[in-house]
Amino acid sequence: MTDSPPAGLSSADLPAPTADVVLPCLDEAAALPGVLGAVPDGWRAIVVDNGSTDGSAELARSLGATVVHEPRRGFGAACHAGLLAAEAEFVCFCDCDGSLDPALLPAFVRRIAEGETDLLLGRRRPRGRGAWPLHARAGNLALARMLHRRTGLRLHDLGPMRAGRRTDLLVLGIADRRSGYPLEMVVRAADAGLRVTETDVPYLPRTGRSKVTGTWRGTWQAVRDMRAVLLRPPAGTVPGAARQGVRR
DSSP states (O other): OOOOOTTOOGGOOOOOOOOOEEESSSOOOHHHHHHHHHOOOOOOOEEEEOOOOSSSSHHHHHHOOOOOOOOOHHHHHHHHHHHHOOOOSSEEEESSSSSSOGGHHHHHHHHHTTTSSSEEEEEEEOOSSSSSHHHHHHHHHHHHHHHHHHHHHSSSSOOEEEEEEEEHHTTTOOOOOTTTHHHHHHHHHHHHTTEEEEEEEEEEOOOSSSSSSSSSHHHHHHHHHHHHHSSSSSOOOOOOTTOOOOOO
């Protein structure tokens, strides 16, 4: 819990603690300038290049980002490489395709720093035609229901935009390196007693085509990966990680 703000100021008037922002990247050169330009001042952008062939890594480096190369293909592999490279107390995750705004992340971090929650997810609210295809929404809804049965959490979305404490996330022992990574993070956090909540964020049409949910096949593969995560037995409480909050 942070100290109370000075008299006359609310916590919203104070700057959020700095954080590292993990940005998994596979051929996102067209979106990178806008995404990196929206990363809050003083925060470190960690672009994890997952085998791009369009010069994404070089462009990101030229724009001031820290670039990490993860040769093993997979969304989870890229996310975890970024988590391992992070050094700040708080770590945020955000897609690198322009669909989500990193400028929203200070509010995420502030809520965690103030002790309101431990893992905060962005609930995607589509803005614009084609932002969130019907098949992707259907898969997400099915997974949210399965997650509730597995953990008791009442979440509407398992989207990629999220924030947590680096130490909490590292000790969860997330093993999936494909599409199941975001879900496994939530499941293991719930099993460890961390408080997992969500907040609305605008979701815009992405730049370029999605490698995962842009097709029925990609969506089905993601759902299959995530369903496998839900079928695994509980990992148990992680010593030293839980803050013993009320599950939503």
